[in-house]
Each structure stands twice: as structure tokens, then as C-alpha cells.
Amino acid sequence: MQLTPLSQQDVWARVSLSAEDIYLFGTMITGFWLIGAGLALTYRRIKKRNGLFKPPQVITMNCFRDILQKGGSAVDAAIAALLCTSIINPQCAGIGxxxxxxxxxxxxxxxIINSRETVPRNVNSDLLKLCRKTTEQTTECKWIGVPGEIRGYEAAHRLYGKLPWADLFQPTIKLAREGFPIPYYQANNECFSFISLSLSFRKLYLDKNGNLLKTGDTVKFEKLADTLEMIANEGPDVFYNGTIAKNLISDIQDAGGKLTLEDLALYQANVTDxxxxxxxxxxxxxxxPPAGGAILxxxxxxxxxxxxxxxxxTTDEKILFYHRYIxxxxFANGLKKHIRDPNFSSDKNLTEDSFANHIRSLISSDKTHDPQYYGKNSYLDSIGTTHVSVLAEDGSAVSVTSSINDEFGSNVLSSSTGIILNNHLNDFCGSFSFPLSPNRVLSCYSRSLLYFSGERPPSNMAPSVLKSPSKTLVIGGSGAEMIPPAVASALMNHLWFGKSLKEAIITPVVLVDSKSEVKPEPKLEKDVVDGLEAKGHKIAKFYNTVNAVEKAGNCISAWSDERKKGKAAGY
Known part of the structure; x- marks a missing residue:
């Protein structure tokens, strides 16, 4: 939906979060749009009023409202958004x-500020021999990478922040201490069952009788609140060199993990063009690289x-379009093996038109091929991510994606800090590395044991900003391996087919998973799906989310995915 031009008297923001429901606030704020991955927005104009429209998560919106009202920058708002969603959706992202x-x-x-996790110095040399195991077997302490979230916030705030560092944490600290009702989508998600298998989560999510908390029951993150307050007051170094570091490493090592105090002390965010x-x-x-932008x-x-x-x-035109896209x-999945931390290896061929032309020449319009044709691809699918897009009145923009990898990451919760740890080292699974060239597209060899201390794992994250002489488009997605195809689909439908952001994002998306199975959304026409099967594609099912915000001249439009049933929020 396109909105009327912004003015000093009539300016508003739209906010959505990685949660099922969202809130409307009556306060007017100058010139911000915040869109969080995982939730759809329906847009309605918000005039000045004092009440709250109160579906389940009004508390979540407070995290952003406070920062915006204080005059925070786009980056300030994004950091506050990520902190807040890490409490509301701890299964997706967090400071671990x-x-x-x-x-x-x-x-x-x-x-670009890349503060993805890195390989610890003492990681098991034979870790990747376990890669072909199930996802459950990679949600353990041995897969924990050195957390980088807080160093990323620090770098972003140092370069672009306006408010004091501590201010960004206060809404989330309050939320974590006071608690909030467990939303329906979380209590009824099968990932919640992991908690009953992990002793470290029981104090959080099990009642005194050992039963899993239900929708509407209050959950508090009191230990995490203490940790966040310490980071807010003492700064990021307390996480990497101080009391938090000592407690966190002690808990990880007690659980059998390999991280050390030296790993935390040496961690640095990477700021690049x-x-x-x-x-x-x-x-x-x-x-x-190692992010997923090159694949996108x-x-x-x-x-x-x-x-x-x-x-x-026509049906035939749609079948041909989706076939070529699939x-x-x-090919993109087969080439993920080349995505690697540029500090250890780098190749820019993936972004060159000549390379895309070569790949296109290998695509047949009437049939598909065996998986080997596209390059061996054995990565494990994962889903634990969250995304926030921010567009400010001054023209600045932030597209940011955060992750702990699988749902609840490693399934390890630090009892002394309240931090849920990632399992991002399993992103090295299925990875390979050697120089790319058009004549070696389909070559491959195992990259087992070829990861290095300090290396960041490959990722599907693709937070993007598009800029033309008159327009700015901020876009990104959540859902791990679903991100590049879903964002690409939204961009094609918006830029090439002329659809609005809403229409582009709700258009049926098709994913190809690690087994080369094609997963179209149920909304895709049956005749089209049948036509794809006739070309040899194996059909399955999937789920994803995308969000975007665009400014064209003085008009702004935005949409966040309805696949998680969100509501609009306006200031």
C-alpha cells in the first residue's frame, strides 16, 4: 500500500516483529519505519491517540516506541528491535x-557489519565427521561458535548510534524482568518440545509440576535481565572480557563445550564495504561471503x-517461469559450497554477469536433472533467524538479520547468564572450497577438516538495501536457507512484474531444499505444480517469511509477511 507524503505534523512508522501478533501505539514519531521479519503488516493510518490496540504482544512494541520517542537513529531502533525479539522469540535469535x-x-x-559467530581455537578437529547426522545431533555444545551479537551491536552503535548505549537495553530489561504471556504461536510450536528434553530450560518454561507452560502463562528471563543490565551499564567488554565472559565460559565448558576466555577476548566484528x-x-x-548475498x-x-x-x-508461461527459477x-544451492569467510578464501565470480550467463546456458527449458548436475549439496537445513528492516526520515536505512541457527540454537542455556547459545558451527556441514570458474562449476571435493580458528561459517543471511536516484528499498528475510529464494521472489515480483510490496511478498514462493526437493507454497496453482512435476521436479512443502520497506520520493510503502499473521503498528 502506498501512503501519503510524510510531513512534520503527520509522520508515522510501521513496526512488525517476529511474533504472531503485534500492537498499535497512539504516539506520533518522526519519520521511522521498522519492519520485523516473520510478521505481516496491514496498514492503517494512526492519528494521535493515547490508547493501545491490544492483541497478545503490546509489550513488544514498547521496546521500539521508547527508542524512537527519545530520538534514536535507525541503528538504535534496529538494535532495540533485535534485543526485544530475542526475548519474545528466543528460539530464533539472541545475544548468544x-x-x-x-x-x-x-x-x-x-x-556491512558482520558479527557472525567464529570457530573456537580448540574446536574438535573431527567435528565435521558428524555432519551427516540429524539436526538433533547438531544441537549440542560441540557446535557452539564464539558469539558475536554484542560486538556487532557495539560496532553499529559506534558508527551510527545517537542515543546512549544503555538506553537501547532498557525496554528489553524491563520486559525480561516483568515477564510476558507466552504467545500462542510459541506454545503450540513443535520446537517447544525441545525444552522438555533440556534441563537448562526447565526453570524458564516448565511450571513447578514439571509441565510445559501453556499459552498465556507468564515467562520471565530474570537471569538474562541481569546480564543485559550489566552489558548496558558496563559496556560490551563485560561480555567478552569481564564477569559475563567468565560465567558464560564456565557454563559452556561444564556442558562439554570448547569455548575459552581467549576465544571471547579475541572476537572482533568485521566492518567492510x-x-x-x-x-x-x-x-x-x-x-x-560468508553471508548469502552473493547467492541472492x-x-x-x-x-x-x-x-x-x-x-x-498463462499456465504454460507460469510453468516455464517457475521451472527456470527452480x-x-x-544451481545456487550447488554453489553454496563456495561461500566462505573472505579472510580465509574469497571469490567474487558469483556476482558477475558472465558467471550468471554461463549458469543460464546450462538450464534446459523442458526438463530438470539429477542433483549431481548442479553440484553436490549436503548442507543441513536450519530455520532459526529473525530480520528487521528500518528506513528513517533522513534517508538512512538498516537491513539486519540475526540468528542462533536452529530453534533454540545448541539447546544449551547458560544457567548463570540466561544466554541461549548458538549451534552455528554446523553451518560448515556440506561446505567445500576451491576457486570458481565457469569450467569448474560442477566440480567438488570435501571440505572436511578445512575450517580455521576465527573463521565465520557460511550463511544464507542476505540483509539488503537497494538504492536508485529516487527510491530506497530495504529488504530481508528469515528462515535460513529459505531467505535467498524468498527475497529473490519478492524482488522479481516487485521490480520486474510491477507488483506492490504487499503483492510481491504474498506471491507464492518456491524453495529448493538440500535434497533438491521443490517446495511450493500451497497457494501455487495446482496446474503449475503438475506442470513442474511433469518436467521431473520432486515436490514437497515449506514455509518462510520476508519483509520490506520502500521509499519513493516522499512516499513510503511497506509490507511484512502475513505468513506469521501479524498486525500493523503505527506511530
């Missing part, structure tokens, strides 16, 4: 994980070569 920021300042300069490609009138800026750009460059300027109308996804 990692984060990637794509930030465009008001002058149009774009920087963004990679970019040309996409219609836009330059699309995204994080370089490859998908778009492959599809760009088909020169589509209108949406396919083939692009299969």
Missing part, C-alpha cells in the same frame, strides 16, 4: 548468536537474463 547489518547512512554510503550489483534502476547492496545476487542475475518485464499470465535455485 550472531548478526549481520547492512547500513546505508543519510549520504547513501553503505557498510558492501558488495553490489545492478538491478534495473537500482544498485543492490548486500553483505559479501546470483539467482537474480540468472533470472535477469530472461528479460522478463511482465508477470507470466533451476536457478538448484
Amino acid at each position: 548468536g550472531g548478526v549481520i547489518f547492512t547500513v546505508m547512512d543519510s549520504s547513501g554510503k553503505v557498510k 558492501a558488495w553490489n550489483i545492478s538491478l534495473e534502476e537500482y544498485r543492490m547492496y548486500f553483505p559479501p 545476487s546470483l539467482i537474480l542475475n540468472i533470472m535477469k537474463g530472461y528479460k522478463m518485464n511482465s508477470e507470466p499470465k 533451476e536457478a535455485l538448484k
